Amino acid sequence: MQGKAFSLxxxxxxxxxxxxxxVDDEGLFVHISAGGERVFGYRPEEMVGKxxxxxxxPDDRERTLQAADEVVHGAEKIGFENRxxxxxxxxxxxxxxxxxxxxxxxxxxxxxDVGERRLGSLRQAAVYAIxxxxxxxxxxxxxxxxxxxxxxxxxPTVRICIALYEEDSGEIRFPVAPDAGGDAxxxxxxxxxxxxxxxxxxxxxxxxxxxxxxxGIPLKSGNRTIGMLMAGSAGFRPHETELLEFVSVQxxxxxxxxxxxxxxxxxxxxxxxxxxxxxxxxxxxxxxxLHRNRRGKGALALLFIDLDKFKEINDRFGHAGGDTLLxxxxxRILRGVRESDTVARFGGxxxxxxxxxxxxxxxxxxxxxxxxxxLDQPFELAGETVRISASIGLALSPEHGEDxxxxxxxxxxxxxxxKSAGGNRLHL
Numbered sequence: 226m227q228g229k230a231f232s233l234x235x236x237x238x239x240x241x242x243x244x245x246x247x248v249d250d251e252g253l254f255v256h257i258s259a260g261g262e263r264v265f266g267y268r269p270e271e272m273v274g275k276x277x278x279x280x281x282x283p284d285d286r287e288r289t290l291q292a293a294d295e296v297v298h299g300a301e302k303i304g305f306e307n308r309x310x311x312x313x314x315x316x317x318x319x320x321x322x323x324x325x326x327x328x329x330x331x332x333x334x335x336x337x338d339v340g341e342r343r344l345g346s347l348r349q350a351a352v353y354a355i356x357x358x359x360x361x362x363x364x365x366x367x368x369x370x371x372x373x374x375x376x377x378x379x380x381p382t383v384r385i386c387i388a389l390y391e392e393d394s395g396e397i398r399f400p401v402a403p404d405a406g407g408d409a410x411x412x413x414x415x416x417x418x419x420x421x422x423x424x425x426x427x428x429x430x431x432x433x434x435x436x437x438x439x440x441g442i443p444l445k446s447g448n449r450t451i452g453m454l455m456a457g458s459a460g461f462r463p464h465e466t467e468l469l470e471f472v473s474v475q476x477x478x479x480x481x482x483x484x485x486x487x488x489x490x491x492x493x494x495x496x497x498x499x500x501x502x503x504x505x506x507x508x509x510x511x512x513x514x515l516h517r518n519r520r521g522k523g524a525l526a527l528l529f530i531d532l533d534k535f536k537e538i539n540d541r542f543g544h545a546g547g548d549t550l551l552x553x554x555x556x557r558i559l560r561g562v563r564e565s566d567t568v569a570r571f572g573g574x575x576x577x578x579x580x581x582x583x584x585x586x587x588x589x590x591x592x593x594x595x596x597x598x599x600l601d602q603p604f605e606l607a608g609e610t611v612r613i614s615a616s617i618g619l620a621l622s623p624e625h626g627e628d629x630x631x632x633x634x635x636x637x638x639x640x641x642x643x644k645s646a647g648g649n650r651l652h653l
Contacts, residue, residue: 244336248277250297255331264319268310282308282316294333295325306339312491314378315462316382318343337540342345344464347379349641351472355479368483369400372476380465387444387476388418388453397422414455417441421453427470431455441469444477451480496570499555500609507569507577511629514581519623525581526589528597529636530558532574542607550613557599577636586621586653593617593651601649614649616640621653633636 244264247256254277256270265272265280272280281289285307292305302323309317323334354375369387376385389398397418413432421428421441432439437457444452454473458465494506502510514525532554539547551574558568558576567579578596584587600615618639626632642650 238592242338245333246277246336246601248293248332248334250330250332252276252278252293252364256633261336264317264336265309266315266317270385271312274635275437280309282310284308292321293323296325296334299504300323300335308329314382331426333623340464344468347468350476351375351379352464352475355472355475362418366400368479372479373401376472378470380468383465383471384460385454385456385459386414388455389480390418390422390444390450390452392422392449395419395422409555414439414457418453418455421455422450425450427601429461440466441468441474444473444480447480448479451477451484499552499570501555501559501576502567502569504569504571507571507579509537510567511579511632514579515627515629517581519627525622526580526583526586527620527622527632527636528578528580528589528593528596529633529640530576530578531640531644532600533644535574538606538611538613550604550611553604553606554600554613557597557602561596561599577633583621589619590619590651590653593619597651613617616643616648617651618643619653 241258241260241262243258245256245258246254249255249551253274254272257265257272259269261267261269261272262443269278277467278286278290289307296302302321305321305323307319307321309319311317317338318340320339321334321336323332325332330447355372367516370609373387374384380508386401386478386632392399397415400617416433417428417430417439418441420430421443426444427440427442427504429438431437436459438460440456440458440461442454443450444454444621454469454476457468461469491597494503495501496503511525511527517523518525535547535550538550542550545585551570554571554574555568555576558578562568562578562580564582565581567581569577569579571577578592580589580592593632597615597617602611603610605611618636618641620626620632620636620639623637637653643650646652
């Protein structure tokens with residue numbers, strides 16, 4: 226009767242979603258219930274007679290052996306978690322309850338698949354970590370590197386990169402170099418990015434001849450694609466794909482937020498018409514330059530530029546024509562200075578140039594003369610050819626002042642002296 230009851234119990238055990246496992250004192254599986262195939266992916270007969278530890282994820286083996294030893298010495302384990310490698314290469318996240326039978330010299334354990342719970346934890350961890358990174362990093366590229374690191378930690382078998390996409394130009398930029406399959410696959414990843422941008426939905430494609438797969442998920446802002454989350458793996462498990470799609474929404478929201486902040490910051494610090502620095506940004510730049518100057522790190526110069534006879538252009542072509550001319554003027558001034566220099570529009574037809582780390586006063590005069598010559602060339606405006614000129618006042622630091630107000634005043638006075646002398650000239 227007892228044997229019949231045990232046989233009946235064993236039949237019911239096979240209906241459990243959990244896996245009931247029996248391991249002998251040598252660490253070999255001697256019995257696995259039918260639920261083992263659902264949990265491990267192997268049929269029970271493929272595991273019986275083989276070492277239990279061989280199926281455990283390599284990173285979890287040491288602590289699993291320690292837990293097993295504690296069970297053998299009388300400890301009862303409930304809720305011990307580790308990872309097993311499934312037959313298909315996926316990771317099974319398991320929670321174990323185990324005890325030791327001294328009379329039978331067997332370790333009996335029940336394994337429950339907690340992958341769904343793990344997925345929820347991963348989602349929560351990803352959202353928190355990405356949100357924290359978004360608020361903590363100043364440099365956007367540093368933020369993206371941190372996000373990629375977070376995702377790679379959460380999914381160690383998947384290699385991830387983020388691409389940014391400019392819809393207008395079609396340009397694709399990788400803040401962090403692709404690592405889905407190595408440098409040899411960079412061109413394939415780029416082509417895959419373009420396929421994702423064109424489709425506007427996730428695209429899965431092969432990567433090279435090594436059996437790798439590349440999953441591209443668009444990062445959306447409304448109906449626009451602003452980037453792609455690209456992931457490479459030997460094969461994607463359903464929970465990995467689901468997690469990547471979930472995280473892509475968080476990453477897209479983070480990118481959208483950062484881009485909005487960048488646009489607002491740019492608008493706050495730049496002239497809307499010419500996109501040059503405005504007064505606020507210029508004052509910040511000159512304060513920093515003067516601070517470096519006082520520490521003996523180079524001299525600087527200010528060029529105060531005012532267009533001659535600009536009112537005549539406004540009267541003839543209207544304010545729209547005047548605005549177009551100011552845009553042309555700003556581009557010519559920018560071409561005459563270095564990328565490290567600051568060109569600002571103070572309003573109307575007044576421009577100020579901050580030249581840092583100047584070589585000499587004579588070099589500065591050469592820069593100013595080049596700007597005068599550039600502005601003296603004809604402009605095309607509303608289908609007509611027009612000519613203007615400029616008056617430029619020059620002030621050097623420390624010769625003409627060591628603070629911002631003094632330098633601006635001296636440069637402004639020099640500009641008016643140039644204008645009073647007939648314009649189209651530089652005055653020191």
